[in-house]
Amino acid sequence: MRGSQVVGEAAVRAGCRFYAGYPITPQNELPEYLASRMFEVGGTFIQGESELASINMTLGAAASGVRTMTSSASQGISLKQEAISFMCGQELPVVIVNMMRGGPGLGNIGPSGGDYFQATRGGGNGDYRTPVLAGANCQELVDITFLAFDIADKYRTPVILLGDGLIGQVAEPVVFPDFINIEKLPKKDWKLDGCLGREARAIHSQILDAQALYDHNMHLKKKYDLITANEQRWEEISTEDAEVVVVAYGTPARLAESAIEELRSEGMPVGLFRPITLWPYPLKPLRELSKRVKKIAVFEFSLGQMLEDVILSVGERAEIFFYGVPGGVITTPDDVAQFLRSINKGDAKIGLRIEV
Amino acid sequence: MGSKRKIGKIVIDRERCKGCHMCIEVCPTKNIEEDKIRNKKGYHPARFKEGKKDQEKEQKECTGCAQCGTVCPEIAIEVYHAE
Amino acid sequence: MNTELTFRKVFGRPETLTDAVTHYCPGCGHSIAHRLVAECIDEFGLREKTIAVPPVGCAVLAYDYFKVDMIEAPHGRGLAVATGIKRVQPDKFVFTYQGDGDLAAIGTAETIHAANRGEKLTTIYINNGIYGMTGGQMAPTTLIGMKATTAPMGRDPRLHGYPLDISRMIALCEGVVYVERCSLASVKHIKQAKKAIRKAFQCQLDELGYALVELLSPCPTNWKMSSRDAWDWTNTEMTKTYPLGVLKDTTGYEAKK
Numbered sequence A: 001m002r003g004s005q006v007v008g009e010a011a012v013r014a015g016c017r018f019y020a021g022y023p024i025t026p027q028n029e030l031p032e033y034l035a036s037r038m039f040e041v042g043g044t045f046i047q048g049e050s051e052l053a054s055i056n057m058t059l060g061a062a063a064s065g066v067r068t069m070t071s072s073a074s075q076g077i078s079l080k081q082e083a084i085s086f087m088c089g090q091e092l093p094v095v096i097v098n099m100m101r102g103g104p105g106l107g108n109i110g111p112s113g114g115d116y117f118q119a120t121r122g123g124g125n126g127d128y129r130t131p132v133l134a135g136a137n138c139q140e141l142v143d144i145t146f147l148a149f150d151i152a153d154k155y156r157t158p159v160i161l162l163g164d165g166l167i168g169q170v171a172e173p174v175v176f177p178d179f180i181n182i183e184k185l186p187k188k189d190w191k192l193d194g195c196l197g198r199e200a201r202a203i204h205s206q207i208l209d210a211q212a213l214y215d216h217n218m219h220l221k222k223k224y225d226l227i228t229a230n231e232q233r234w235e236e237i238s239t240e241d242a243e244v245v246v247v248a249y250g251t252p253a254r255l256a257e258s259a260i261e262e263l264r265s266e267g268m269p270v271g272l273f274r275p276i277t278l279w280p281y282p283l284k285p286l287r288e289l290s291k292r293v294k295k296i297a298v299f300e301f302s303l304g305q306m307l308e309d310v311i312l313s314v315g316e317r318a319e320i321f322f323y324g325v326p327g328g329v330i331t332t333p334d335d336v337a338q339f340l341r342s343i344n345k346g347d348a349k350i351g352l353r354i355e356v
Numbered sequence B: 001m002g003s004k005r006k007i008g009k010i011v012i013d014r015e016r017c018k019g020c021h022m023c024i025e026v027c028p029t030k031n032i033e034e035d036k037i038r039n040k041k042g043y044h045p046a047r048f049k050e051g052k053k054d055q056e057k058e059q060k061e062c063t064g065c066a067q068c069g070t071v072c073p074e075i076a077i078e079v080y081h082a083e
Numbered sequence C: 001m002n003t004e005l006t007f008r009k010v011f012g013r014p015e016t017l018t019d020a021v022t023h024y025c026p027g028c029g030h031s032i033a034h035r036l037v038a039e040c041i042d043e044f045g046l047r048e049k050t051i052a053v054p055p056v057g058c059a060v061l062a063y064d065y066f067k068v069d070m071i072e073a074p075h076g077r078g079l080a081v082a083t084g085i086k087r088v089q090p091d092k093f094v095f096t097y098q099g100d101g102d103l104a105a106i107g108t109a110e111t112i113h114a115a116n117r118g119e120k121l122t123t124i125y126i127n128n129g130i131y132g133m134t135g136g137q138m139a140p141t142t143l144i145g146m147k148a149t150t151a152p153m154g155r156d157p158r159l160h161g162y163p164l165d166i167s168r169m170i171a172l173c174e175g176v177v178y179v180e181r182c183s184l185a186s187v188k189h190i191k192q193a194k195k196a197i198r199k200a201f202q203c204q205l206d207e208l209g210y211a212l213v214e215l216l217s218p219c220p221t222n223w224k225m226s227s228r229d230a231w232d233w234t235n236t237e238m239t240k241t242y243p244l245g246v247l248k249d250t251t252g253y254e255a256k257k
Helices: A003-013 A031-039 A053-062 A074-080 A081-090 A118-119 A138-155 A165-169 A210-230 A250-265 A283-291 A306-314 A335-344 B022-027 B067-071 C030-044 C059-063 C079-088 C099-106 C108-116 C165-171 C187-205 C227-241
Strands: A020-021 A045-049 A068-072 A094-100 A132-134 A158-163 A234-237 A244-247 A270-275 A278-279 A295-300 A320-322 A353-355 B006-014 B032-034 B047-048 B077-082 C008-013 C050-053 C070-071 C093-098 C122-127 C175-183 C212-216 C247-248
Touching: A003 A031, A003 A068, A003 A094, A003 A138, A003 A158, A003 A165, A003 A283, A020 A053, A020 C079, A031 A045, A031 A165, A031 C227, A045 C079, A053 A068, A053 A074, A053 A094, A053 C079, A053 C108, A068 A074, A068 C165, A074 A081, A074 A118, A081 A158, A094 A138, A094 A165, A094 A278, A094 B032, A118 A278, A118 B006, A132 C070, A138 A158, A138 A210, A158 A165, A165 A250, A234 A278, A234 A283, A234 C030, A234 C122, A244 A250, A244 A283, A244 A335, A244 C050, A250 A270, A250 A295, A270 A283, A278 C212, A283 A306, A283 B067, A295 A306, A295 A335, A295 B032, A320 A335, A335 C070, B006 B047, B022 B067, B022 C212, B022 C227, B047 C108, B067 B077, B067 C187, C030 C059, C030 C093, C030 C122, C050 C079, C079 C093, C079 C099, C093 C099, C093 C187, C099 C108, C099 C122, C108 C165, C122 C187, C165 C175, C165 C212, C165 C247, C175 C187, C187 C212, C212 C227
Parallel strands: A020 A045, A020 A068, A068 A094, A094 A158, A132 A158, A244 A270, A244 A295, A295 A320, C050 C070, C050 C093, C093 C122, C122 C212, C175 C212
Antiparallel strands: A132 A278, A234 A270, A320 A353, B006 B077, B032 B047, B077 C008, C175 C247
16 A cells, blocks of 8 residues: 555554545655545545645544644645644644645655655744654554554643654555544533533633733743653664664664665665654754764755754764755665765765754 | 503613613613613613603503513613513 | 512623623714624523634624634634634534625635535624724725725726725635625614524524625724714615625525515
8 A cells, every 4th residue: 555545444443533634745644535435434535636635634633632643744734734734722622634745835856854844843833843753664654553543532632643744655564453442532621512511611712811821831831841852762783782773763764774774785774763753853862972972974855853852962972963855855775875984984975964 | 361461660770881872762662771880891871760750741551562672782781571 | 659669681792792891982883783692592592602703904803702513713714714713613603794895805705615614603793894993994794985095086997996895705615504694783684684593593403504794884983984874874875885785695484485
């Protein structure tokens, strides 16, 4: 199955029963898959009139207590930012899938990592964070889709699933877990289902009183601190004896993995640190790692977005090098290998050294 | 044996009233007037002319038609019918 | 001679409205509309199965006034949010309450498309020809010649286009079963508005399709008039651009009578 379809099937097995989205390459396979699959499982599929309308439909469905999802790519996700900010203020769980494409603006339909800032810093207004999960292969997409719904419900927050045009399109065999039992999910005592037997509830992010809004923001901060403490995920490959560690996520990490295999066979002590949660970023684990390696090599499909989180984490504890490819261009593992060889030699031919 | 003519009365919540005076405009029996004394918000609320029936020429007994309540934006007026 | 009379209450605050004093201006149509909607909810017994979507606009605090479940929507997105709610909870009564900015400016796409999909929703649309909450800017519904803070010389078709009659556009959609335009500015009009709202509610209860009631509403503050003048102006001037009456009715309710 293609990556986008994998996310769709994983979502319905994870209990998602409402999807609204708008066509945009390179993720059309996801709404197309769900157009029939959602119907089969008794859920609702709506092709909204825009990405904007779609995410607002998921907002309404989420407030009703249903597991919901929307998806888009890059500029379509830009349109969703207002609603994401609202959902954070309103504390609604929604899963938002972004299959990144080349930008800025209309760009192209190639895979990119250009929306890292948008995802991890948020493109909407106000003090909020959203958990961001990034997978590097289709099987991992299954796992992080289930995880995304769980994190969303547990903490009452939107969660972003960050993919790209490559992982959305690549077809790999996967194993799906069984359907979860929706009845067994924790009850949502905040949902809006009519005030029978209880006081009427209102869900709103508007809080006009300054002190009350301050308090609400502090409440959100506590939540974000809790997520930061409990939900960081990352993978390390061959870092025990590494002198150079590549830091990459998603498709770039996959390319780096191949490069590392090749270089290891040449005897170069190189490893991979692969964040799976881009927010909360595994700052401390990377910091600890950077204390015992000489060089950190950041590789991403952008001009240097995750790089900033690496700088925050590593500081001057190790030398930081960067190789970034924007514009929907896919490099080969060989390009990554050249980058790493260049770092090793110190000839500065590929990538650049970052002054911290 | 009940009288054919309906008898009604209204109760105006003067603190809820915002002094738009549309009730005064629509009352067919001229039973509502502007209260000279302001309420806490500073409005001159509407006032039911209870007990001043002999003072106005056009004023007749309140019939509880509820036109005042119908137009009141604040639902500051409760309307009662005599049994 | 005068025996003590006992009185029974025949008119008062509906059960569905809270006791809160509204923040609406003196003479504003919003709280009248709130009362009519609340009375209909009471009469149909819907309070405990209603989920409503207030606008961004003067009625943004409607959740302080109605004792029903309510969800805030970003400005204009009310009908998209309501679509999501109704699709996953089809047995609930879901309505949006929106102003002219929310429904007919920023929310035009969501409005037309929810109507076009024939969503089983009801919309109460308050048209006062101006942006009230933000202090009197021009709305798509502002009348020609009418002054607003962002059209200080008055609305000029060459610069600002013509007033938008969105109810007529909505009535063109097949999934829409009932559209009526009423006024809130007299006893007679308020009573007709109540009838229209009841009918629009009935459309959802019978699962016929999308229904909308447009309520021309006085805005004394931003029209810079007394309440009395604003109410008159609603009925004499607003109705020239927005004639009252039924714009669409495929419900068959009249034929059944």
